[in-house]
Amino acid sequence: MAMTGVLRPGHISLRVLDLEQGINHYKNVLGLVETGRDNQGRVYFKAWDERDHNSVLIREAEDAGIDFFAFKVADKATLEKLDADLKAFGLTTERIPAGEMLETGERVRFQVPSGHYIELYAEKTDVGNGQPYVNPDPWVPDAERGIAPTRMDHCLLYGPDIEKVQEIFEKVLGFFLVEHVVMEDGKTDLAIWLSCSIKAHDIAFVRHPEPNKLHHVAFKLDSWEKVLRAADLMSMNRVSIDIGPTRHGVTRGTTIYAFDPSGNRFETFCGGYDCYPDGKPIKWTWDEVGAGIFYHDRALNERFLSVVS
Numbered sequence: 001m002a003m004t005g006v007l008r009p010g011h012i013s014l015r016v017l018d019l020e021q022g023i024n025h026y027k028n029v030l031g032l033v034e035t036g037r038d039n040q041g042r043v044y045f046k047a048w049d050e051r052d053h054n055s056v057l058i059r060e061a062e063d064a065g066i067d068f069f070a071f072k073v074a075d076k077a078t079l080e081k082l083d084a085d086l087k088a089f090g091l092t093t094e095r096i097p098a099g100e101m102l103e104t105g106e107r108v109r110f111q112v113p114s115g116h117y118i119e120l121y122a123e124k125t126d127v128g129n130g131q132p133y134v135n136p137d138p139w140v141p142d143a144e145r146g147i148a149p150t151r152m153d154h155c156l157l158y159g160p161d162i163e164k165v166q167e168i169f170e171k172v173l174g175f176f177l178v179e180h181v182v183m184e185d186g187k188t189d190l191a192i193w194l195s196c197s198i199k200a201h202d203i204a205f206v207r208h209p210e211p212n213k214l215h216h217v218a219f220k221l222d223s224w225e226k227v228l229r230a231a232d233l234m235s236m237n238r239v240s241i242d243i244g245p246t247r248h249g250v251t252r253g254t255t256i257y258a259f260d261p262s263g264n265r266f267e268t269f270c271g272g273y274d275c276y277p278d279g280k281p282i283k284w285t286w287d288e289v290g291a292g293i294f295y296h297d298r299a300l301n302e303r304f305l306s307v308v309s
Contacts, residue, residue, distance in 0.1 A: 005078060005174045006071045006196040009154055009203070010121060011055050011104075012217050013067035014264055019043065019060040021261040029237045030219065030266070031146025032056060035127060036102045044102055047151045047219065048143040052124040053103035055152040056217075064262040064309040066214040068109065069155055069203070070119035071173075071196070076105075079122045083108045085172050103127070112168055114159025115211025147230045149219035153269055154201050156215040158208035158308045162192055165205055169194050175202070178275050179250050179282040183207075186285070193250060200251035200272035213308040216257060218267035224254050230268040234258050243301055250284060257304065264309045 016022035023043055026032045032045035035053050044054040052072075059067075073079050086093050086108070096107040096119070105123030112118055130140035159165075166189075169175040175194040178201055183190045193201040206215060221227055224245075231245050234256065242265060244256035253272040259265055 003197075004074050005082070006073050006120070008072055008197055009055075009152060010052070010070040010072035010119075010124070011057065011101075012069050012152065012155060013042070013057040013059070014214075014217070014260075015061035015063060015065050015067060016058050016260065016262040016264070017060070017062075017064055018261065019058070022058045022060070025239075025260045026056060026058060027146075029146050029233065029239060031144065031148040033143070038102055042101075046127075047149045048140065048145075049129050049150040050152070051126045051129050053127045054101070054124070057101070064264050066116070066155075066157070066212070066217075066264075066309075068117040068119050069157070070107065070121060071202075072124065073120050073122050076122045079106070079108060079120055082120055082173065086110055086168075089168065089172050091168070091172075098123070113161035113164040114157060114205060115213075116157050116159060117212075147219070147221070147226075147233050147268060149221055149268060151220045153218045153220040154199075154203055155217045156204040156206065158206050158213035158215050159211045160207065160209060162189060162205040162207050166192050166194065169203070176277045177281040178279075179284065181250070181284040182286060184286045190286075195275060198274045198276060200253070200275055208308070210308075214264060215308050216265040216267045218269045221268050221270045224270055227254050227256060227268055227270050231256055242304055242307075250282075262309070263307075265307070 026045050027034050035046055036044040042057045042059045045056040046054050083093050091110045094109045096109055098105045103125035105121055107119045107121040109119045130143045175196045178195050179193040180189045181191040191206045193204045196202050227245050234241055240259040242257035247254050251272045254270045256268050
């Protein structure tokens with residue numbers, strides 16, 4: 001197996017203001033598959049083409065936002081090594097026992113300087129995608145409901161001290177910088193896009209004075225046509241759309257941003273380019289940040305910059 005260390009994004013836990021509205025949105029509008037409920041009141045979902053038991057959790061709370069974002073690692077030995085490496089770097093880690101989340105093994109949780117809680121885990125039950133591992137069809141007709149993304153793809157988080165966050169992700173977790181936006185001084189990063197794979201990003205951060213804020217969680221679609229179809233379904237279901245369909249300059253992806261009923265922003269995302277650790281990071285200057293984020297409009301809207309949960 002060539003991939004080692006941190007493999008990919010694994011799950012996100014979100015707070016919603018009304019659980020039933022949240023279930024309807026994530027299950028019927030977005031089209032995720034409900035896979036379980038626990039005695040803490042959390043509801044579990046996965047995208048139809050994901051095989052692991054869950055990638056999205058929601059729970060009812062007084063304020064919307066993110067509880068934690070997790071990455072799957074190669075194996076239990078890797079989990080132990082990264083826990084030790086995080087501690088050696090000066091971070092405090094917490095071991096969350098297997099079973100605290102449904103069908104999920106032991107997790108290592110730590111807080112990064114932006115205020116966000118990040119988790120690592122090695123084991124999660126494979127519940128399948130409706131297709132066998134031997135002689136499968138390319139897709140499952142009755143599995144695609146609603147927008148029907150194929151996976152939970154990445155997230156963008158807002159908080160302070162993103163240069164310190166970048167150091168942890170690069171030096172301890174093995175991520176690399178793919179793209180960044182510099183501020184007016186030409187030196188300080190406003191935003192960073194980081195990858196642990198060959199995707200253009202697995203997580204991103206924007207400098208923001210308030211800690212532990214969610215800008216969006218992204219769900220992957222397979223084509224520009226499916227992004228357009230997602231826009232139709234959002235309109236049919238009266239989903240509040242932030243912007244799109246449009247294209248990013250950063251990562252080259254095509255996109256729609258919208259809000260769940262609680263105000264958590266989500267993205268339906270397609271495309272992007274392959275990247276590798278030996279590539280030189282792409283820099284976007286302050287005067288072209290509009291085109292970097294929204295290539296067609298070449299301008300940012302105020303809501304995209306300021307509304308977080």
